[in-house]
Amino acid sequence: MGNEALKSTTFENTKLNTIPLNWKEVYYTNCPLVSASNVDQELGWTREEYKKIGVKYGFLRSVRENDWYPHYIHNLDNLIRFGGLFPPVHVQADIRRTRLLGVTHAPHEGGCMMVRSRDNIYLMKDLKGKKIGLSKSLNQIKNDWWRIQEEQGIELMLRMNGMTRADVEIVEFPYADDWYNNPAMLDPMENPSELWLKRNHKYDLAFRPLETALLNGVVDAIYTQSKPFQHLQEATGKMKAIEDLSRYPDWTLQVANIPAAITCTDVMAEQHPELVITYLKGMIKVGRWANEHKHAAAAILDKQTFYLDVEDTYEGIRHIDMVPNLSPQNLASVEIGKDFMLSHGYIKNDFDVQKWAAPEFLEQAARELLEDEWKKRTTSKLPETAAPLASGTRLG
Incomplete structure (x- = not known):
């Protein structure tokens, strides 16, 4: 069928390029699917969270030094990926250790x-x-x-x-x-949406x-x-x-390269957990906004996803929880995808999905957001800010 001249791409015949590691920078990458990250790339709320701690937050391809491969093989320690399930499963099984931080499932798109x-x-x-x-x-x-x-x-x-x-x-x-x-x-492109400016x-x-x-x-x-x-x-x-x-x-x-998974490297999780928590705070905030404003979120997602139009995008996301989670049912879906890949030779090594999942980061991010809201609300109503929620101080 005319494929005789096609050449395989391998580690041996390819030079990979990544920017030097700097923990004052965090890069993100996502797939053109339903996720809080694809909404946030237009809102910029996660970037604001990183600014609070003096860290630059940018798209993987916002610098020329990075090629596209970190999106697939996670060969950049200060990268967080939110995208299709199968590449991060492959990374965790056969390439390097990562942490599964959360997932978003589209439970009615099996194929x-x-x-x-x-x-x-x-x-x-x-x-x-x-x-x-x-x-x-x-x-x-x-x-x-x-x-x-x-x-x-x-x-x-x-x-x-x-x-x-x-x-x-x-x-x-x-x-x-x-x-x-x-x-x-x-x-270089500042935003993944820029990729689609040059092509329909x-x-x-x-x-x-x-x-x-x-x-x-x-x-x-x-x-x-x-x-x-x-x-x-x-x-x-x-x-x-x-x-x-x-x-x-x-x-x-319904496991068709979904649930969409958030992953970071074990290096980031262990050495700089604050960077992981900051990212998840942004995803939770954007996810909650998207859940409350589904039509607005659909208009944003229509710029990158493959639904027919904005209304079709709205119908597609109407029943999707945009806040990342690690629910038992969604983790079971991750296992289904991993098991298929193993049984059909797409990964060489097996691993425990339950141990891959790292819910402590999502929990801490939610806790800090709650503390931020508690501080904001009590400051406006009391002469001084009330004690933190976790302080154990008795009220009354």
Whole structure:
């Protein structure tokens, strides 16, 4: 299929670039999905929290010295990442120790099976003997998160319809996936949204690599994410979904590179916990605001995510809790994703998700925010600020 000339990207043939470590700087990076970070990059509230302690807070790519790889392999100690689940699972399993600080789950976006809209295909069983596309990144440095969710979603949809992989033909589509330290992609940007100023991401097929193969008849079906990509593809009139994991009551089917995970390095967590807590204070504040102002949050998220438009974004986030958490159910979802990656060879080493999770940072951030609010409210009502909530001082 013309892929013979594609070259693999490896640690051996690639030079990685990161800025020298400075603990008076914290860098963030996020994925274009539903998270408080994607709202905060427009509000700037976390930057304000860091200013209070004299620390510069900036986007990973705001300096030329950083390439894109820290987003995937966390090779920058003073970086905090909020994004898709599979890359940080890969990092924790096979690359370096990190801490799981919180997650945000979109519990109704498990994935769809898309076919051409005018084909005589209406049910999954109509795909028996037909071809389903599966992408394959040739970049061995980073995690192949696109392929993982495709393979996981395909297998789940087959299973929910009494089928297995033996009932269909899986067709692989290798691609170079080698742009992460390309000089053309390394112009500094202050905000992740700037990436989309130069390209219409909602209609950029670079983010939907198998769509052309489907429309050209090379394959008969492809996986896509429920709601975001699905609605963009259906709006063309050329594609339709014949199965949708989000329609099932089983919440364990909804792990499609989600929950979105917040991770930091073990070095930051152990040596500079105050930097971690400051970040989480910002995420909690922005998450609470987004929960209270879902339409406003949707207008911001529409700039980066792949929902059809602002109203579609609102419908997508309406029931999502934007405040990061480490709930038992969401940690179970993380385990589901990790276990799939291990069983299918996407990670070499297993690890305990419960031990990876570090709830003490989220707890402390929430506690400090409560103390800040207590101080603010009592200062305005009393001759002097009341004792801290944790002081144990009796009232009355």
